[in-house]
């Protein structure tokens with residue numbers, strides 16, 4: 001469950017950004033739409049605990065993020081949140097499988113391998129496992145970003161502009177993959193975008 005109330009943020013010398021309240025039950029999906037510059041990425045960073053609000057409350061599951069210090073926030077994010085970012089979070093020196101294994105952590109073991117293989121199969125990346133990330137096509141990198149955001153079965157997946165630069169066909173595919181994978185992982189899903197093509201895929205929407 002994601003719950004925010006009266007969230008406000010201001011960059012140094014920037015205007016005050018105020019965000020509508022969010023109430024998202026477990027396993028549900030939410031689309032946050034808005035034009036460029038309105039504060040979408042800032043809200044996503046607040047939800048991920050990467051920025052701290054000026055005021056307001058933010059709860060994910062039973063945890064109030066404002067009660068955590070930096071280190072606890074990092075630990076909480078690593079375990080409970082999955083990020084699918086505009087700028088991909090790959091380690092270029094590693095191949096696809098190594099990137100995924102690193103994200104899963106040391107304890108993943110046999111179950112982790114099963115999960116990894118099932119996920120890459122569903123995302124059509126099974127033949128790319130031993131390739132360096134830089135050798136993947138843009139579409140493959142986009143699917144790897146989804147895999148990295150969800151492989152650890154987080155409570156909440158946050159996706160920032162996942163359909164940017166995609167044609168209509170790939171836009172549909174990426175949204176469907178995100179929704180399907182979130183359902184399989186029993187993760188709540190929040191997508192932030194200025195891409196109004198995505199609107200029809202979500203009943204639950206907030207406009208900034």
Ligand SMILES: Nc1ncnc2c1ncn2[C@@H]1O[C@H](COP(=O)(O)OP(=O)(O)OP(=O)(O)O)[C@@H](O)[C@H]1O
Pocket residue numbers: 011012014034035036037038039040041042043194
């Ligand atoms: N690091 C920063 N320092 C100062 N101001 C910033 C910083 N990052 C963003 N801003 C400003 O805060 C506002 C919100 O930015 P944000 O990136 O959250 O918008 P956005 O809706 O995600 O935009 P876009 O769709 O173009 O990515 C904008 O006016 C932006 O110029």
